[in-house]
Amino acid sequence: MDKSMYAIEVEKLTKIYGKGETAVTAIADATFQVKPGELVAILGPSGSGKTTLLTAIGLINEPTHGKVVIDGAVVADEGWTPGFDLKRMRREKLGFIFQAHNLIPFLSAIENVMVALEINHLSRSEAKSRAVELLTSLNLAHRLNNFPSALSGGEAQRVAIARALANKPKVILADEPTAALDTENGKNVMALLKKLAVENHSAILVVTHDHRMVEGFDRIFQVSDGRITGES
Amino acid sequence: MNLAIRDIRYHLGRFILTSIGLGLLLGVVMSMGGIYRGLFADALTILTITKADIWVVQQNTNGPFAENSRIPEDIKYRIKAVPGVAEASPLSFQTIQIDRMDKPLRFFLIGYDLNGFGGPPVILAGRNIRQKHYEMVVAKGMNMAIGEKIRLGLHDYTVVGITSKVVSSSGDPAAFVTLADAQDIQFKKDNDAIRNDRERIGANLSSIQALSPSQAEFLQQNIARITESTHTVNTVVARLAPDANLQEVQERISRWNHFRPISVEEQTRILTKGMIEKARMQLGLFRIILLVISAVIISLIIYTSTLDKIKVIATLKLIGSQNRVIVAMILQQSLLMGILAYGIGYVLILLTYEKFPRRIVLEPFDLQMLFVIVVAICVISSFVGIRKALKVEPAEALGG
Ligand SMILES: Nc1ncnc2c1ncn2[C@@H]1O[C@H](COP(=O)(O)OP(=O)(O)OP(=O)(O)O)[C@@H](O)[C@H]1O
Numbered sequence: 001m002d003k004s005m006y007a008i009e010v011e012k013l014t015k016i017y018g019k020g021e022t023a024v025t026a027i028a029d030a031t032f033q034v035k036p037g038e039l040v041a042i043l044g045p046s047g048s049g050k051t052t053l054l055t056a057i058g059l060i061n062e063p064t065h066g067k068v069v070i071d072g073a074v075v076a077d078e079g080w081t082p083g084f085d086l087k088r089m090r091r092e093k094l095g096f097i098f099q100a101h102n103l104i105p106f107l108s109a110i111e112n113v114m115v116a117l118e119i120n121h122l123s124r125s126e127a128k129s130r131a132v133e134l135l136t137s138l139n140l141a142h143r144l145n146n147f148p149s150a151l152s153g154g155e156a157q158r159v160a161i162a163r164a165l166a167n168k169p170k171v172i173l174a175d176e177p178t179a180a181l182d183t184e185n186g187k188n189v190m191a192l193l194k195k196l197a198v199e200n201h202s203a204i205l206v207v208t209h210d211h212r213m214v215e216g217f218d219r220i221f222q223v224s225d226g227r228i229t230g231e232s
Numbered sequence: 233m234n235l236a237i238r239d240i241r242y243h244l245g246r247f248i249l250t251s252i253g254l255g256l257l258l259g260v261v262m263s264m265g266g267i268y269r270g271l272f273a274d275a276l277t278i279l280t281i282t283k284a285d286i287w288v289v290q291q292n293t294n295g296p297f298a299e300n301s302r303i304p305e306d307i308k309y310r311i312k313a314v315p316g317v318a319e320a321s322p323l324s325f326q327t328i329q330i331d332r333m334d335k336p337l338r339f340f341l342i343g344y345d346l347n348g349f350g351g352p353p354v355i356l357a358g359r360n361i362r363q364k365h366y367e368m369v370v371a372k373g374m375n376m377a378i379g380e381k382i383r384l385g386l387h388d389y390t391v392v393g394i395t396s397k398v399v400s401s402s403g404d405p406a407a408f409v410t411l412a413d414a415q416d417i418q419f420k421k422d423n424d425a426i427r428n429d430r431e432r433i434g435a436n437l438s439s440i441q442a443l444s445p446s447q448a449e450f451l452q453q454n455i456a457r458i459t460e461s462t463h464t465v466n467t468v469v470a471r472l473a474p475d476a477n478l479q480e481v482q483e484r485i486s487r488w489n490h491f492r493p494i495s496v497e498e499q500t501r502i503l504t505k506g507m508i509e510k511a512r513m514q515l516g517l518f519r520i521i522l523l524v525i526s527a528v529i530i531s532l533i534i535y536t537s538t539l540d541k542i543k544v545i546a547t548l549k550l551i552g553s554q555n556r557v558i559v560a561m562i563l564q565q566s567l568l569m570g571i572l573a574y575g576i577g578y579v580l581i582l583l584t585y586e587k588f589p590r591r592i593v594l595e596p597f598d599l600q601m602l603f604v605i606v607v608a609i610c611v612i613s614s615f616v617g618i619r620k621a622l623k624v625e626p627a628e629a630l631g632g
C-alpha cells in the first residue's frame with residue numbers, strides 16, 4: 001500500500017476498559033481509513049465510544065487490540081509499537097481540539113499558539129510570526145495578548161483551533177468542538193474546519209452528536225455501542 | 233518561552249506572598265547563624281583587643297573570664313623580668329549592674345594601667361582617660377554621652393570618651409577606668425566597714441595576753457593596711473618579644489607555682505569550647521530545625537502548585553511537550569521562589585541586624601552555604617512535584 005495514501009488507517013481497533021466482571025468494551029473492531037483532506041464526522045449517542053475512538057487515534061489512549069497507522073507509521077499494533085515516540089508524533093502530526101478549549105490559563109492567546117510551535121523546535125520569532133498569522137486568519141488579531149479567561153467561548157475555541165493547526169498537522173482530531181458554543185459560533189467553527197481540511201490537506205475527524213453541524217462533511221460514521229454501524 | 237515565569241507572572245501576588253513568608257523564615261535562619269557567629273565574636277572581643285600573648289591567672293583556674301582569678305598586682309614586675317617578655321600589664325574585670333534612668337544598666341568594667349596596655353582599642357568620640365581618677369571610656373553599646381556621670385562604688389565617674397562595641401564574653405558592653413579606680417570600686421570599703429574591721433582586729437589583738445598595748449597598736453595598724461589594700465588584679469597580660477619562645481616563657485612562670493600562664497590559643501579554647509558551647513549547640517540545632525521546616529514548606533508549596541497545574545501539564549503532554557519542558561517549569565519555579573525568598577531574607581537581616589540586642593555577625597561563608605542549601609532544598613523539594621507531573625496522563629486534559 002502506498003504510504004501516503006491515507007492519513008489515518010484503523011484496523012480492528014478494540015478498546016476494553018477494565019478487566020473481568022467490570023470490563024467495558026468501549027470500541028470494538030473498528031476498521032476504516034481517512035485520506036488527507038477528508039472531513040469526517042463521527043456521530044453517536046452518549047457513551048457509544050466516540051471519544052474512545054478519537055483518543056486511541058490521538059495516541060493518548062492505548063488500544064487493547066488492533067492496529068492504528070498515522071501517516072504511514074504503525075503507531076499501535078496490539079498495543080503501542082514498542083519504542084515509538086508518541087509525543088513526537090503528537091506534536092508533529094496531530095492537532096487536538098476539545099469541547100473545553102484546554103488553553104493554558106497563564107499564557108495569552110498568542111503564547112498558547114506559540115508554545116505548540118516552540119516545543120516543535122521553532123525559534124521564538126518564527127513561532128511568533130506564525131502564531132500572529134494563524135490568529136489573524138481566525139479573526140483574532142485584536143485578541144493576541146488576552147488571557148483565556150478574558151476571551152469569549154468562541155474566541156477561546158478559535159485560539160485552540162489555531163494551536164491545533166500550528167504545526168500544520170496531517171491529522172486534526174476534534175471532540176465536540178462546538179458543544180460549548182451557540183449555534184451561530186458552532187457553525188462558524190465547523191465552516192472553519194471545512195476550510196482547513198481543503199487548504200491544509202489535513203484529515204479531520206470531528207466527533208459530534210449534533211446532526212445540524214455535519215452538513216458538508218465528506219463522510220459521516222455512525223457509532224453505537226462501540227461499533228461503527230453505518231457510514232454515509 | 234519560559235512557562236515558569238509566565239505562570240509566576242499570572243499568579244504574581246500569590247508567588248510574592250509565598251516568597252515573603254519563606255523569606256522571613258530564611259531571615260530567621262540567617263539571624264541564627266549571625267547570632268551564633270556573634271557569640272564567638274563577643275566571647276573573643278576582649279581577648280582580641282588586648283593583643284596579649286599570655287594571660288597570667290591564679291593557679292588552677294581558667295580565669296579570668298570563665299572562672300574567678302585573683303593575683304597580686306605587683307607580680308607584673310616579675311613577669312616583665314622573664315626573658316622573652318616584652319611588656320606586661322595588669323587588668324581587672326568585674327560585672328556591674330546599676331540603675332540608670334530607672335533601668336538596670338549592666339556592663340563589664342575593665343581596669344587597666346594607663347602606662348600599660350589592655351585599654352580601649354579606639355576612641356570614636358571624646359578622648360582617652362588622662363586623669364588618674366574618676367574618668368571613664370565607655371563602649372558604644374552603653375549608649376552614654378560624653379560628660380555623663382554615673383556613681384560607681386564611692387565616687388562619681390565621668391564619661392570622657394566612647395570606644396567601639398567592646399563587649400564581655402556574655403555580651404555586656406564594656407567600660408574602661410584606670411586600674412586604681414577599678415580596684416577601688418571592687419575592693420574599697422566604705423568608712424563604716426573600715427571602722428568595724430579595725431575595731432575587730434583591735435579586739436582580737438588586745439585579747440592576746442603576750443602583746444603589750446604598744447605592740448598591739450603597731451600590729452593593728454599593719455594588719456589594717458594589708459586588709460585595706462586593694463592591690464589585687466584578675467590577670468596580668470604579657471606580650472612577647474618577637475623572637476621569644478612561648479612555651480619557655482610559660483614554663484618559667486609555671487615554675488613559680490602560684491600562677492597559671494594561659495596562651496591565647498588556650499584562652500580562646502576556654503572561651504569558645506567551654507563558655508558558649510551549649511548556646512552554640514542550641515543555635516545550631518535550632519537552625520537545622522528551621523531548615524527542615526523550610527524544606528517541608530517548599531515541598532508542600534511546589535506540590536500544591538503542581539496539583540493546580542495538572543490540567544496544564546496534561547495539555548502540554550497532549551500537544552506533545554517533551555518531559556524536560558514540564559520538569560523545567562516546576563524546577564525553575566521552585567528555584568525562583570527559593571532565590572527570591574533568600575533575597576528577601578537577606579535584605580531583611582541586612583536592614584535589621586544592627587538593631588538586635590546582641591551582636592549578629594554575617595559571615596559571607598555562612599550566607600553562601602545557606603544559599604547552596606536553599607538551592608539544594610528547592611531542587612530536592614521539586615522532585616515531589618516533578619514525580620507527580622511525570623505521572624500525569626495526557627488524557628487528563630480532556631475532562632471538563
Ligand atoms: N477511563 C475509562 N474507564 C472505564 N470506562 C470508560 C473510561 N472511559 C470511557 N469509559 C466507558 O466507555 C464507554 C464509551 O465512552 P466514551 O467516552 O468513548 O463515549 P462517548 O461516545 O464519547 O460519550 P459522550 O458523547 O458522552 O462523550 C462508556 O460506557 C464509558 O463509560
Ligand SMILES: [Mg+2]
Binds near residue numbers: 050051052175
Ligand atoms: Mg465523549
